[in-house]
Amino acid sequence: NAGVTQTPKFRILKIGQSMTLQCTQDMNHNYMYWYRQDPGMGLKLIYYSVGAGITDKGEVPNGYNVSRSTTEDFPLRLELAAPSQTSVYFCASSYRDSGNTIYFGEGSWLTVV
């Protein structure tokens, strides 16, 4: 069972470069999320989507963009990488009810130098 798959797992970016973190899920979940995790800060929600074509900002959206053209895919784009975006990024998905389990990918470690 694939679940939530994120690529790449590790990436080093130079300041000002752009990149896209890919996320795909094979559970037919309508809700998808991007979180970032920083030491001692827990996880913060960047963007989320309640279905194809619908996205909304989370708690820390600045510097990021998302799109949701299909149910399966929810890529996260960094347009102008900054050192403050050095973090571990987790994609997640869930079925429609907020009481349902949210499934996480294994994370993408991003370093901006």
Place this chain on the structure above:
Amino acid sequence: AQSVTQLDSQVPVFEEAPVELRCNYSSSVSVYLFWYVQYPNQGLQLLLKYLSGSTLVESINGFEAEFNKSQTSFHLRKPSVHISDTAEYFCAVSVNGGTSYGKLTFGQGTILTVHP
């Protein structure tokens, strides 16, 4: 808005000792409560959750948590820990309905280290 506070950033214990990881939350509406576990270099896995009904919920590996509405707490306990329980544990809440539907708010995490 909701907030979650995990009262201990690190908890060291010896193997076979009991442990309690503390979690308090704040919300103006009713919430669902979750504990997630993260092993090194891995994603988060659901450990247990409270949606409704019995305030005591259990996981398959011996952890339990009790929802206390009056104290707005959801502490995680295990009567006897193993080396393999070493991980970071996150408490989280989600709100049922409205614009917060389905989104989790996390605490800062508690690193549990079990020593032999």
